Amino acid sequence: MQDSAQRLLIIDDDDMFCHVLERAMQRRNFDVEVAHDGLQALELAGRHQPEIATLDLKLENESGLKILPELLSIVPDCRVVVLTGYSSIATAVEAIKLGAVNYLCKPVDADEVLAALAKTEGNPEAEVADNPPSINRLTWEHIQKVLQEHDGNISATARALGMHRRTLQRKLQKRPVRR
Template sequence: MTGQTDLQIGADASLLLVDDDETFLMRLARAMEKRGFQTRTALSVAEAMRLIADQPPAYAVIDLRLEDGNGLDVVEALRDSREDARIIVLTGYGAIATAVAAVKMGATDYLAKPADANDVTSALLATGDLLPPPPENPMSADRVRWEHIQRVYEQCDRNVSETARRLHMHRRTLQRILAKRGPR
């Protein structure tokens, strides 16, 4: 697949990756560089805004929720600086309302985490009104559920009772799910 996508990247292969998960960000940056992109990374809204002001990229992958603000602010700033930029919004929250907001702000596409480099590349390079092809190995519904539970659990500072309340689950049921290894 790498050979195919290299041919489709425009003359300007600059790519801005914005995510507050540093491990994910670095892994994605390496994978995108192997696919022919020239990547720059930012861990915050403020850092992303500085990079956009310095040199607006042709492509961007932006996390919706960042520690210091909302990724939609970065989408808006990039769209104002460079109208032709292809912007993908990544999020762990696959809600219709946030997808609509992201597209209205100027995002080209919207992907739920965890998306791999192939998914991101397909979304960035998709042309016209065609949707990118479906992923070769999509996450199972059980895995998506488990990932969502883990994210809410972490956001609740690993408090089982608070997580159970927010997810509208019985605390013991949640404890059993958390004790198991995640599905593949």
Template sequence: MVHSPTLLLVDDDEVYCQVLSSALRKRGFNLLVAHNVKMALELVADAPPEYAVIDLNMPGDSGLVLVDQLNQLDDYIRIVVLTGYASIATAVEAIKLGATHYLAKPADADEIVAALGRQAGDMTTDVGEQRMSPRRLEWEHIQKVLVECDGNISAAARELGMHRRTLQRKLGKKPPRS
């Protein structure tokens, strides 16, 4: 009998979860699906999975909280963090907390499986010479301050010297490309 590794998929987008879980099952994974951190922790309380794919931005606790909790359950779990709101600050924090890899959405099942299997960094990755635009620099700075404030929007707004609603509006937009 062949062992199917267990993969925890956590994303608040239920349609995305259905599509991705079907694709991952076809690739040999036994799936556990949750739509928030609390639900995910309840699913894995007795037996941590070998793999996890976690959305970063969900209602309630962020995916970073779950990355930390899963690593406390099992040091060997391989975690890929997915996000539609990629930033340098959250990528660094995800890796520090124990994520194996960090991918920007949309990511397909093949990219995710490849990221789960990666054992080391890639020295041939193109560093690029394009500088960030002022809008992207602002986005990165906001993300850094938000991480430093443990995700507290009111505290981050005070730190940034802007109104809380203005910060919420900026966070609700997709990040600039470059």
């Protein structure tokens, strides 16, 4: 690795995804470190001082949203892209409010991550959808918003939504509904 290689921290609990992204970014001359949980990520961030990072929204036992402010307190100039297979408007908004520069839905590849990191301004020409989201998608978004309001607490969210905790858990295990 050259001294000029940008330092990247990949934070994700999916070993295969990490391996593929790590190799792709190394081929693009990045100095890559990988963390599989928040504690490891923060420790590596302190040592490695990454200039950029990818952060999975839903790690095995924790939310990437809780790690994001801590990561940025250790490395304030780090540009972070939040990645998720469980996208929602509520989590996208929170990620940006907490300091992420972008939010991408998985699956993603290295080129998409780099494009998201390079994008520094919003696009006023962005296409606005012609048709509204489905009822199922709106339900998913509402559940995510209420879950976020209750700091990820499943029991409190189920009470707020007036549903059984196990029913909510089953709904959360499913992939997000398409628009």
